[in-house]
Amino acid sequence: MECAAKGSRRRCSGPANRRCDCGVVFYCSASHQISHWNVHKEECGRLKRQMCSVETLNDFPFTFSSEATYQVCEKVETRCSFLDKLGIHRTGIWICECSCGSSVFSLDHLRFDKGWSLSSRLCPCREPLSILKKQLCSWSEYYEWRGIPLDSPAALLLHWPLTIYQAIQLAFAEQLITETTDELCIHYLGPERELYQTAIFGELHALLPGVQVHIDFVGPAVPPDRDGETIDLYSYAHCLDANCSCKTHKSEFSSHINHDKPPEITLRFHSGYYHDRYKDLTKKFLPELIIAPNAGIAAYKSWLPTIELIREIEIPAIFSDYCEEACRLAVNCISSVTGTPPTIPVQLNPFRQPLAVEDTALLLPCYSNCFLFGI
Template structure:
């Protein structure tokens, strides 16, 4: 965490230990920096104060590891590395970029077989189809774990927040009934980064949308040049580590796993660049039922402005997420400035946010991947 008054003209005198007495969401290295920053901070202070009142709600998860992954990491009594290490999943397979010492997206290469597995036993992960179809809409991690018969000490939610956020976005965009009426669901997925190393988890959409071909176009500048245009067929689910598990036999008999065969239920296609530059070519064969932009950072990047203008023009449902409520508030302001309309979907907590807090936040507010959602 940095001093909120950093760059105000004088050098910081040390670590930011002096928190704002009203909101408690920002901290300063000295009283002088706090005073000089007040002119800017006064506009956000009351809003941040209200957001800080939601701390218990943000940290509320049903898992046995919840305190370890939230409060203890926030207080630096625990770290992402130590959490993953104790479970034997530190720097392996799809988990490799879940801590600061892990791989970056530049190492993206899904030819490695270990990146297609959970590195967990079959008791702890959804490596096979569900025992029963979804009887009702899933509204929480507890709902999902019960449906998939996964124990609450399993860490798979740390990766499954990607497909479950897609699932929830479809529900709140009012497209839930559509999935029972169509054979193909087209999603434009903007700005993928870390998930490029975790593509196999999107196979879970097979279970979430049974009988539907899900086509996802992943568009963003983080897609490597040599992967631009690549197509990946997910025929089923990521594997467990058990050699004699049914998931291995299912994959052999049903052409499951990641491959190049044409018969699949989830198809991912990669496109390098910005959405507003690539949309015309992509939409010729794939006009979106939904546009989704996880952890978008709209207020932080000017490249979003032409994309927002495009989304207004095509009038397709668009759902964004971000790490904290304040980021969503600033993004909503940007959208209103460009479109002259507030977001159609108000800022709301995502029940399928990643249940592990982000380390070293800019604010004292707890941040989670895919934490809050809003849409236009």
């Protein structure tokens, strides 16, 4: 941990091992803590209240939950060691789930590596046995519906499509989009790891049956050589089992092959910032919903023109971030531009990734797509 007063007039006197009463920030000395109080006092109580929710944040139904949450946060486990125990460390589409893997993967390496690298017992590689009859509200409900055992790590990647599902349900509940639709266009802002895990979005076939979903991935992390690329998802990501029925759909996704029926899930890629690409994006489809995962709005000035654009076009937008504090700061930034509070208040995402983020700036537990709010 770094001293919260680092960068002030006085140099740090040593390691930051003096913990504030809020339990979230650290200081190198009493003098630095005292001098920083004018800055920290406004957030201290708020952070302390957020720390009271740690057990709720870490509450997952999986057999590996303790290792993936408390042990990673306490540095007993690392993401690498945890993934290694599951046999998926630096493998296929799992490769960018840890720092050492993300340093070696490349787009060309993963473009055609589309499978789960798991047995059929552990992943949703086929159609569900039943259509959804009620809204899913937890990982337990999802795993039971898809017939996956709770020792499966599939949720570590499924949080991407399930967060889209949750965002859509929130927009339905607030009547921001119509629930009876057979076509849905989503503008998905700031993708990073998702660009190398596109097969996972095939799960939207099960989550949104009968709906043609068009997702435009837009952001500076989209490689220029993928700008304008389209991928059609005709089936689910495949398992490892050679004789599994999921192999009957040989073309898992394709930009080139003609099929008898139109794709239900289409992904398009656009390099650059949303406010620069919006006019190009809307020549063919106007979006019903904007989704921005792990947005970091308070951390990046480039969000300002995008927020101004979203206010102007009046399209509902759902944001997520790694912790509640990041969302609170984002709400303040957005409200200063729009002059209004969020339409959907900050709330815990039941489908957050069940693997803690390492080496965070605050001691608050952080998870990918942890909290959601909307405007």
